[in-house]
Amino acid sequence: MLAHMxxxxxxxxxxxxxxxxxxxxxxxxxxxxxxxxxxINDGAGTVVGAAPxxxxxxxxxxxxx
Amino acid sequence: MSIxxxxxxxxxxxxxxxxxxxxxxxxxxxxxNDCETCSDTQQLLEEVISLSDKLFLDVHDLEDEAELAQxxxxxxxxxxxxxxxxxxxxxxxxxxxxxxxxxxEFSTLIxxxxxxxxxxxxxxxxxxxxxxxxxxxxxxxxxxTPT
Numbered sequence: 741m742l743a744h745m746x747x748x749x750x751x752x753x754x755x756x757x758x759x760x761x762x763x764x765x766x767x768x769x770x771x772x773x774x775x776x777x778x779x780i781n782d783g784a785g786t787v788v789g790a791a792p793x794x795x796x797x798x799x800x801x802x803x804x805x
Numbered sequence: 806m807s808i809x810x811x812x813x814x815x816x817x818x819x820x821x822x823x824x825x826x827x828x829x830x831x832x833x834x835x836x837x838n839d840c841e842t843c844s845d846t847q848q849l850l851e852e853v854i855s856l857s858d859k860l861f862l863d864v865h866d867l868e869d870e871a872e873l874a875q876x877x878x879x880x881x882x883x884x885x886x887x888x889x890x891x892x893x894x895x896x897x898x899x900x901x902x903x904x905x906x907x908x909x910e911f912s913t914l915i916x917x918x919x920x921x922x923x924x925x926x927x928x929x930x931x932x933x934x935x936x937x938x939x940x941x942x943x944x945x946x947x948x949x950t951p952t
Contacts, residue, residue, distance in 0.1 A: 741913050743945040747899035749926035750936040754878065755945040757913060759904020762842060763881065772948045779946040793932045804941055 742796055743778060808845065809852050817915060821857040825922045828859045830895060834874055834884040836867045842905040846883035849906065853914065859922065877901075885914075887921045908951030 743755035760767040760775060770779045770786070778787040778796065785803030787796055809817070833850055835843050847864060854862040867874050867882050877886050881903050889896035898921060906914035920927065928936075 741916070741947060743947045744900045744913075744917055744920060745926045745928050746932075746936060746943075746945070748920055748924075749928050749933055750939055750943075751899070752939045752941065753936065753943045753945065754899035754901070755947065756901035756903055757910065757947045757949050759902075759910065760948040760950050762904040766946075767948055770946070770948070775948050775950050777948045779948070781942075781944050793929055797932055797935050800939075800943055800945075801935075804939075804943070 742791070742793060746796070746800075807852055808849050814852070814856060817853065818856040820915065820919070821859070824919045825857050825859045827922050827924055828861065828890055829918050829921045830888040830890055831860065831862045831918075832877065832886040832888060832895075833862060833864050834867045834870075834877075834879045834882050834886075835864055836882045838868070840882050843883045845907075846885070846905045849911075850885070853918075860918065887917050889921060889924065905951070910949055910951055913949075 741757060747753045747755035758766060760772050770777070770783055774788060776790055780786065780800055780803040785799045787799050831850055831854060833847060835847055850862055854860045865873055867879065874880065877897060879886065879901070883903070883905060885902040885906070887898065887900045889898065900917060900921065902910070902914065926933065
């Protein structure tokens with residue numbers, strides 16, 4: 741999984757997969773309607789669907805402002 | 806009764822034999838309180854870990870070992886953390902799974918173990934270079950389902 745690869749690469753990145761059906765409150769909080777959906781820093785950014793490396797990276801950079 | 810059948814066990818064992826490099830630890834947080842998938846998750850992890858002597862499993866309790874859970878940023882169960890080992894020191898790479906790794910997530914589990922054993926992200930050089938420029942923490946939560 742790309743998020744896990746980024747965590748492996750950078751000591752500043754922590755990445756968890758969340759089984760949406762087991763944690764419906766968390767999924768609701770971030771309006772998860774399809775999977776995979778990636779939430780960046782508590783909703784500062786969101787990527788819906790499986791994204792290529794540069795796309796997820798851009799979203800992370802944008803979320804960090 | 807085992808969760809993984811003999812054919813899956815053989816496939817995963819062969820894959821581990823070919824691809825696991827350095828040792829990988831799995832820290833598993835369980836609970837004595839209500840948790841629908843915790844005991845299946847623990848059994849699944851025990852079965853997977855038994856397929857290679859490069860893997861080890863440490864089972865912990867979310868409530869009894871609250872300090873450890875906090876150290877590894879785990880506040881939900883079942884919670885899985887993949888770590889490396891340097892002497893007695895566990896190395897946390899920030900890779901976690903919340904929920905039972907079944908169905909599609911079973912392959913994520915297997916690939917995560919292989920990823921951590923290689924101690925390399927396998928990302929494109931350009932992505933590595935950009936990630937080196939990060940100055941603030943990034944928390945990614947990837948919502949998934951087993952199907």
